[in-house]
Amino acid sequence: MSKRTVHFKIYRYDPDKDEKPYMQDISVELEPSDKKLLDALVRLRAKDDSMSFRRSCREGVCGSDAMNINGKNGLACLTDIDSLEQPVTLRPLPGLPVIRDLIVDMTQFFKQYHSIKPYLVNNDPPPERERLQSPEDREELNGLYECILCACCSTSCPSFWWNPDKFVGPAGLLAAYRFLADTRDQDTGARLDNLEDPYRLFRCHTIMNCVDVCPKGLNPTRAIGKIKDMMVRRAI
Amino acid sequence: MNVAKRTFDAVIVGAGGAGLRAALQLSEAGLKTAVLTKVFPTRSHTVAAQGGVAASLGNSTEDNWHWHMYDTVKGSDWLGDQDAIEFMCKKANEVVIELEHYGMPFDRTDNGKIYQRPFGGHSMNYGQAPVMRSCAAADRTGHAMLHALYQRNVRANTQFFVEWMALDLIRDADGDVLGVTAMEMETGEVSIFHAKATVFATGGAGRIYYSSTNAFINTGDGVGMAARAGIPLEDMEFWQFHPTGVAGAGVLITEGVRGEGGILRNASGERFMERYAPNLKDLASRDVVSRAMTTEINEGRGCGPDKDHVLLDITHLSPDTIMKRLPGIREIAIQFAGVDPIKAPIPVVPTCHYQMGGIPTNYKGQVVVPKDGNPNSPVAGFYAAGECACASVHGANRLGTNSLLDLLVFGKSAGETVVEDFQSGQLKLKPLPADAADVSLARLARLDGQTNGESVFDVGLEMRRTMQKHAGVFRFDNLLKEGVQKIGEVAERAKRTEIKDKSKVWNVARMEALELDNLIEVARATMVSAEARKESRGAHVRDDAPDTAENPNGRDDANWLKHTLWYSEGNRLDYKPVNLKPLSDDVEPIALAKRTY
Numbered sequence: 001m002s003k004r005t006v007h008f009k010i011y012r013y014d015p016d017k018d019e020k021p022y023m024q025d026i027s028v029e030l031e032p033s034d035k036k037l038l039d040a041l042v043r044l045r046a047k048d049d050s051m052s053f054r055r056s057c058r059e060g061v062c063g064s065d066a067m068n069i070n071g072k073n074g075l076a077c078l079t080d081i082d083s084l085e086q087p088v089t090l091r092p093l094p095g096l097p098v099i100r101d102l103i104v105d106m107t108q109f110f111k112q113y114h115s116i117k118p119y120l121v122n123n124d125p126p127p128e129r130e131r132l133q134s135p136e137d138r139e140e141l142n143g144l145y146e147c148i149l150c151a152c153c154s155t156s157c158p159s160f161w162w163n164p165d166k167f168v169g170p171a172g173l174l175a176a177y178r179f180l181a182d183t184r185d186q187d188t189g190a191r192l193d194n195l196e197d198p199y200r201l202f203r204c205h206t207i208m209n210c211v212d213v214c215p216k217g218l219n220p221t222r223a224i225g226k227i228k229d230m231m232v233r234r235a236i
Numbered sequence: 237m238n239v240a241k242r243t244f245d246a247v248i249v250g251a252g253g254a255g256l257r258a259a260l261q262l263s264e265a266g267l268k269t270a271v272l273t274k275v276f277p278t279r280s281h282t283v284a285a286q287g288g289v290a291a292s293l294g295n296s297t298e299d300n301w302h303w304h305m306y307d308t309v310k311g312s313d314w315l316g317d318q319d320a321i322e323f324m325c326k327k328a329n330e331v332v333i334e335l336e337h338y339g340m341p342f343d344r345t346d347n348g349k350i351y352q353r354p355f356g357g358h359s360m361n362y363g364q365a366p367v368m369r370s371c372a373a374a375d376r377t378g379h380a381m382l383h384a385l386y387q388r389n390v391r392a393n394t395q396f397f398v399e400w401m402a403l404d405l406i407r408d409a410d411g412d413v414l415g416v417t418a419m420e421m422e423t424g425e426v427s428i429f430h431a432k433a434t435v436f437a438t439g440g441a442g443r444i445y446y447s448s449t450n451a452f453i454n455t456g457d458g459v460g461m462a463a464r465a466g467i468p469l470e471d472m473e474f475w476q477f478h479p480t481g482v483a484g485a486g487v488l489i490t491e492g493v494r495g496e497g498g499i500l501r502n503a504s505g506e507r508f509m510e511r512y513a514p515n516l517k518d519l520a521s522r523d524v525v526s527r528a529m530t531t532e533i534n535e536g537r538g539c540g541p542d543k544d545h546v547l548l549d550i551t552h553l554s555p556d557t558i559m560k561r562l563p564g565i566r567e568i569a570i571q572f573a574g575v576d577p578i579k580a581p582i583p584v585v586p587t588c589h590y591q592m593g594g595i596p597t598n599y600k601g602q603v604v605v606p607k608d609g610n611p612n613s614p615v616a617g618f619y620a621a622g623e624c625a626c627a628s629v630h631g632a633n634r635l636g637t638n639s640l641l642d643l644l645v646f647g648k649s650a651g652e653t654v655v656e657d658f659q660s661g662q663l664k665l666k667p668l669p670a671d672a673a674d675v676s677l678a679r680l681a682r683l684d685g686q687t688n689g690e691s692v693f694d695v696g697l698e699m700r701r702t703m704q705k706h707a708g709v710f711r712f713d714n715l716l717k718e719g720v721q722k723i724g725e726v727a728e729r730a731k732r733t734e735i736k737d738k739s740k741v742w743n744v745a746r747m748e749a750l751e752l753d754n755l756i757e758v759a760r761a762t763m764v765s766a767e768a769r770k771e772s773r774g775a776h777v778r779d780d781a782p783d784t785a786e787n788p789n790g791r792d793d794a795n796w797l798k799h800t801l802w803y804s805e806g807n808r809l810d811y812k813p814v815n816l817k818p819l820s821d822d823v824e825p826i827a828l829a830k831r832t833y
Contacts, residue, residue: 059487060567064275182341
């Protein structure tokens with residue numbers, strides 16, 4: 001592969017010096033080994049060290065480099081640069097306050113995650129050995145526990161945009177179901193009570209943007225549906 | 237600059253596996269604890285661990301901790317301290333079971349127990365056959381573990397300072413540790429965290445190398461801070477090159493792939509590990525496999541147009557096994573190597589992965605330094621655990637799955653020691669020296685005022701290239717000598733780095749410049765320690781220390797069975813004895829022997 005140039009339009013805002021945000025046109029020449037959007041952004045930073053974004057593992061497991069890429073949320077480290085239409089338009093994740101450039105304030109997102117009590121509750125005295133769980137029961141957690149908390153899903157969800165303080169959002173609800181589905185957890189009743197509310201669970205209108213953008217291929221909408229089923233089942 | 241002061245019983249720096257495990261201990265004991273972390277906890281690099289955590293649960297094959305201890309000592313090429321190794325292997329079942337009780341989604345055996353798979357260097361009955369010891373959650377064990385530990389800390393109401401970067405260690409005239417200075421990323425403000433106990437759990441510094449499996453954040457911050465504050469660094473010449481990084485990209489492919497039956501092949505399709513390790517073959521320990529691969533490539537048997545990699549083949553496994561046990565690896569291979577491993581082998585090369593050395597500690601997690609004739613005198617108020625620390629359980633080469641075990645056992649142990657020292661009244665809040673923040677403020681002022689300096693990117697690149705070329709899988713005397721000089725020059729250049737971005741708000745450039753200061757300490761320590769060690773041992777293999785009858789595998793126990801200690805000031809080296817005596821009187825020491833697999 002020969003050297004190639006990529007053109008970007010990037011949302012820039014530094015509250016220390018900018019009165020308001022603006023879109024910057026900028027290009028960068030890539031090395032043949034640069035394959036992912038993150039490689040290009042690192043290249044850009046070498047040219048302009050004020051370009052700010054979060055990044056860490058560069059392999060799609062830490063969830064740091066979520067951003068809005070040509071109108072769709074995704075991880076920079078898992079996005080092939082050559083697959084993107086140019087100019088590549090990069091914006092911070094929608095719906096959360098911007099701290100600087102592509103860095104958003106994720107307080108509200110984590111607040112919702114914490115609100116579902118994201119930890120196993122089991123009040124029996126811990127046995128000497130592991131609590132047993134059949135492979136089939138363990139399989140129920142697949143597609144749930146792999147969430148990397150990147151926030152691509154919640155920040156693509158119109159219901160979360162409107163009510164980020166009241167609607168738990170797809171990431172938090174996926175986590176809620178991860179514990180509801182765990183045979184070792186004993187807090188089912190309280191977990192469902194916690195979500196039985198016109199906003200916390202029921203603002204999901206199955207728009208399914210979350211499923212569309214999840215970089216790990218997870219399906220929060222299905223998990224939300226299963227929580228709703230559990231609500232119905234306990235009501236009858 | 238205005239420096240706020242915050243006071244705590246304890247401050248923990250780092251919220252990966254070791255930091256979170258320590259935090260749990262302190263929070264549950266009711267200590268007022270601050271956990272500083274430069275990334276949100278679940279973004280720490282523990283998240284990227286794949287294959288498993290070692291514990292001799294014996295769920296699928298017979299096992300016991302004595303066998304695990306033997307494997308770990310042998311894996312360390314006898315440089316590991318046998319008291320700490322005994323402690324770790326004995327505690328393994330307890331900490332893994334605890335994690336299961338916290339909710340960690342381990343895979344399961346048919347009878348509902350934790351699933352275990354074979355892993356490199358782990359054996360049954362003192363080296364006889366592979367054992368199933370690695371407790372796994374598919375190939376996402378680190379992710380599952382880190383999230384479970386974070387979740388348990390949410391339950392324990394641990395106080396996190398997220399996106400705060402620790403800058404410097406604070407010591408007083410007695411050498412006691414009083415806390416750290418730290419910068420809040422969002423505002424650029426510097427604070428002093430004044431505490432009775434300071435625990436470092438800052439991870440490794442794999443980013444000193446050009447080709448690394450490590451995350452961008454793995455910049456050895458705690459190791460650098462400790463070195464600048466006069467604490468020696470132990471055994472820094474020992475770096476693990478993981479056999480299977482994706483060629484070109486560096487992304488990790490777990491050893492669990494070989495645990496599930498994967499095979500390494502050269503250009504002619506030969507399973508070459510049979511020649512190097514007739515017994516354990518592809519599951520020999522990592523240093524052995526990485527050297528074998530490098531030899532194959534160097535002798536012209538590499539694959540691809542440039543003959544620069546070998547192939548990791550799992551096409552003979554059933555698609556079901558791959559989808560169930562190695563789903564993350566399949567994603568990585570498709571994403572970063574462009575191959576679906578169900579259909580085609582994955583191109584791999586040895587890639588820098590893990591720092592065996594670090595801040596010297598004992599098995600209780602106390603930081604220890606030579607003082608008044610005692611080579612292991614605890615530094616009051618200072619503790620460390622995980623990859624940043626050197627207990628030393630990994631010695632000259634770490635076994636796969638022992639890193640996740642290390643951070644659980646020693647994270648917990650450091651936490652327990654802090655709680656004991658706190659409750660016994662031994663820990664005091666000593667007064668801060670007047671100049672407690674001066675070093676940090678001077679570093680920041682230097683960066684703000686620097687003109688005509690070099691970019692952090694350029695100096696960092698030069699460091700990474702120098703390390704890669706001069707201190708790689710095989711080591712040569714002339715390259716090491718040249719490397720010492722070159723890395724010294726790079727360190728001088730790092731003192732004049734310039735950043736264009738002067739913003740107070742989330743300044744990545746400033747963070748990277750400060751991280752480079754830490755990386756440079758680690759790079760210097762590595763090169764100087766490696767140049768000095770005139771033998772081959774574990775991951776440190778010199779061409780002028782070959783295999784002889786007197787020195788098996790080039791290992792020279794008469795002269796070099798000792799830990800290196802490197803001091804930043806003056807680039808000075810010192811040494812201390814290896815502890816060959818286990819913790820318990822009734823445990824037999826593992827006698828020195830030639831390592832073969």
